[in-house]
Amino acid sequence: MDKVCQDRKENAVIIDISDIISCENREVTKEVQLELTSFVSRLGRFPITEKAPVFLRIANQDNRRLLIRGSVDVTVQIPCGRCLAEVFTPIRFEIDKEFKISDSAICGEEAEETDYLTGNILDVEKLIYGEILVNWPTKVLCSEDCKGICKTCGRNLNEGECGCSKTEPDLRMAAFQDVFNKFKEV
Ligand SMILES: [Zn+2]
Ligand SMILES: [Zn+2]
Known part of the structure; x- marks a missing residue:
């Protein structure tokens, strides 16, 4: 019990929804500033x-839902x-969750399966x-026509050609080229 109270003080993204589920048609909008700095x-x-603040609307609909x-x-840095x-x-989406209310409590399968709603405590961050x-x-690409990196030397091909052979490295071919190079050196 103490643990929950403490968390609520320290973390604004923990919302106690007791008042909402026990009061017919009550609706609350909370502005939540995400604390996540990395995913x-x-x-x-x-x-x-x-990350833009999230305006979360939590509503009791006819004491039933x-x-x-x-x-x-949010904007996330992804390679x-x-x-x-x-x-x-940018990752943008709508949250649209619905739970059953019965006798002023959340119930139903959906509630049992979530990890962010424990009793009347909603963990927005979760x-x-x-x-x-x-x-x-x-799939994340820096541009549609990103040339990627050279499989042979590791150079970023968007920054310029690397001079490696364009053909896929093939063991037999590589052996042949070795012989060819030796021949040239002589
Ligand atoms: Zn790229
Ligand atoms: Zn290369």
Whole structure:
């Protein structure tokens, strides 16, 4: 119990929704300033370079449903899938969650499956973390025609040609070229 009270003081993104679910048609809008400075997933750690405050609307609808709505707009630094240059990638999406209310309590499968709603405590940061994960871009490129990096020497080909042979390195071909180069040296 003490733990929850402490968290609530230190962290503005923890919202107690008791008042909302126990009061028919009550609606509250909270401005939430995200504390996340980077996004960590199994893909790595990505700095969040920009984040707009999230206006979260939490509404009790006829004592039957709890609605949680809001817009998220963050910019995350993600490496280009071809050349690894950092790309400032906007991730924008709408939050639209709905839970059943019964006897002034959240209930139903949806409530049991979430990690951001525990009893009457809504952890906005956890909610948004999960939503960023769902909305994560599948492919990030610095530009549509990014040339990538040379597989042989590692040079970023957007910065210029590297002079490596254009053909895919092939073991037999490489052996042949070795012989050819030796022949030239003689
Ligand atoms: Zn690139
Ligand atoms: Zn090269």
